[in-house]
Amino acid sequence: MKSPPINKAANAATRLAKVLDHSEQIKDVVEECAEELSSVNLVLKESLADIDHQPEVENAIEKSGEVKGKVQEAAEQLTIVNQALEHEIREREVLEHQLISVRQQEASARHEAFHDALTGLPNRVLFNDRLEHGLAQAKRHEWTLAIMFLDLDEFKSINDQYGHDAGDHVLKIISKRLIETTRVDDTVSRHGGDEFLYLIMEVDDRQDIALIAEKIIKALQAPCKVGKLELVVTASIGISVFPDDGESADVLIKSADKAMYQAKRTKSGYAFAGKH
């Protein structure tokens, strides 16, 4: 599986920390070598003082002293390199945290763009996208789809009698129940106010759709508990069916909206668009 960029960046800092660890070990070895060379040279010099003058041995000791100097210098350079590595690791860690925070902000902005702030349901934009996608699939596989336009009845009176906050609370409870009545492949969205739209994928026939509408109406029947209040909210549902009532998203939504008004007028709970 491909790792996401944040993980890759995090791995980069971890890899760099491993390189630093390795480099620190090498520096320790080099420092140890310099110390050993130094003590060996000291012993050699002391021994040489006791014996006859031997220029080759003196030269060798001098050379060894030079080597010790170089090894010491290498150890110092390694210390500088390791400090730079430590600095780089700290910088990367800061960048990684910034990257994670930017990604989280992006994800939350994306969520906000496609969801309703009050209820968390998909919004109009996401619903339209799912509907377009659903219609394309339905055309390809010759499926029947249903669109339901659900509008709460006299919701204004809840706001008027109990206040806007109570109204918000009711909308959240209703939304939760609507989600619970939705199958995985279906979508329920809030179109603003007290209007909700359903996309029901792959239904068999109108009898099937009617059963779903009845299930939704039943789910809404239970009183909504808002503090000490128990508020009963009913809804009217208009239903349009693809392909019978139209081929485009726009036509299907308008037909469902029209059918919803008919259901509201006749207090029938739900009504199908057209005459079938």
Ligand SMILES: Nc1nc2c(ncn2[C@@H]2O[C@H](COP(=O)(O)OP(=O)(O)OP(=O)(O)O)[C@@H](O)[C@H]2O)c(=O)[nH]1
């Ligand atoms: N609490 C709350 N109320 C909202 C929100 N959005 C819209 N409303 C209110 O919802 C009410 C919808 O009222 P109407 O469109 O007149 O519908 P209704 O009262 O349900 O009447 P019918 O649809 O004819 O049954 C209005 O009072 C809006 O102010 C919201 O986010 N929170």
